[in-house]
Amino acid sequence: MTTESSSTPDVPESQSARHKMFRAILHRDTTPLAVLFAAAIVGTITGFVGVAFVHGVEAIRSWRGENLNSMVLSGWTLYLACFFVSAALAAVGYWLVKRFAPEAGGSGIPEIEGALEELRPVRWWRVIPVKFFGGMGTLGAGMVLGREGPIIQMGGNIGRMVCDLLKIKKNDAGHSLLAAGSAAGLTAAFNAPFAGILLILEEMRPQFRFTEISIKAVLVSVIMAAVVYRLLNGDRPVLDVGITGDAALDALWIYLIVGLIFGAVGVLFNKLVFTFQDIYLRIHRNRVSRFVLIGALLGGCCGVGTLYFSEAVGGGDGLIPHIMLGGFSLELLLIIFLLRMLTTVLCFSSGAPGGILAPVLAVGCVLGTALGLTASHLFPAYQLDVATFAVAGMGALFAASIRAPLTGILLVVEMTSNFQLILPLIVTCLGATLVAQLLGGQPIYSFILARTLAREAKKKAAPQEG
Secondary structure, three states: OHHHHHHOOHHHHHHHHHHHHHHHHHHOOOHHHHHHHHHHHHHHHHHHHHHHHHHHHHHHHHHHHHHOOOOOOOHHHHHHHHHHHHHHHHHHHHHHHHHHOHHHOEOOHHHHHHHHOOOOOOOHHHHHHHHHHHHHHHHHOOOOOEOHHHHHHHHHHHHHHHHHHHOOOOOOHHHHHHHHHHHHHHHHHHOOHHHHHHHHHHHOOOOOOOOHHHHHHHHHHHHHHHHHHHHHHOOOOOOOOOOOOOOOHHHHHHHHHHHHHHHHHHHHHHHHHHHHHHHHHHHHOOOHHHHHHHHHHHHHHHHHHHHHOHHHOOOOOOHHHHHHOOOOOHHHHHHHHHHHHHHHHHHHHOOOEOEOHHHHHHHHHHHHHHHHHHHHHHOHHHOOOHHHHHHHHHHHHHHHHHOOHHHHHHHHHHHHOOHHHHHHHHHHHHHHHHHHHHOOOOOHHHHHHHHHHHHHHHHHHHHHHO
């Protein structure tokens, strides 16, 4: 009897506790769950869009290669055909940008950074199609541009699109999904999920709002983009260069010196980009006809370059494995380095819809190979593997130019699957970053955004002054 009497009062208390729990579940704020669900959709769509974009670019390049070669055409007709086909492809990209979405020009990453700070517009209904088809035109023409810029910007805009279509009202939801889509974009471009996450946490650190839900949204989006990429393309690294040798501990000082050299090169590279951006602005003066004409000339020259000296043009994803196979003399490597520096600056500074990361990695690979070849001759006792310097050079120039060393290290490791080179990469990227800072170099994306905002402010102030 005592036991029964003592247990009966517990029944209504347990029922009351369960009722409170169910009421709490029913009335809780479900917005975070909606954001994570939306992030999964963003990552999935970005994965498909990114893979489709890359395949579209490759299809155009393959068509050009099959129909514009010495087996089909000969003599001056071949060069004219290459010039005008590539010029037409590039002109389409430049015209779409200037006519419909000027913010789709260039890499797109500075625009994402500006949008995260609510300083730049996010017109996804314009940017996504313009960046997709415009980027296919410029990259398909053989211009020295990367796939990652268009895919990252499209991914960020897909994030805002999903937020708008699902009508998620939470204030930070648009911000979180914009960042999540950008991270998914880098993942879909290079099969590099860790680098996609670090792009947000390191490169976009000043603009990104660190909250529990925003970080989870980035992780969910990156996972879905990686799953889509690997389902469609397999799990092979983007740069199939094989596994290189390791770097001996007593030779790490050589990698540090290489990093110091890359720090100076990165500062010079960024200054050239900023200088040529100003030169192009003075030439075309924001006139559509001049802007498109410049793009057509650049595209046509790159098209001819694919016949005459293909190492100097193109995004660089095909050049890097070729360089790392060896067989290039030091003189030829230096020539390729100088030419690719020039063509990268000329193409990217013009405002073409395309990225700069892949061309930077290619330039870093070429110079790193040249420095590695020099070091192997100077210090034969270390038995240096030149290919390790090619990988280290990619990360070093990324660190010096973009000023995001952790992202550069993981990006290069994921793209090449050479995880054993993390230590020499850290040493090289550290040296590059330190020198770039000491020389007063500006991070390329942040400085481009600042220049864009300054031009917009000047444009708005001009009518008032008048």
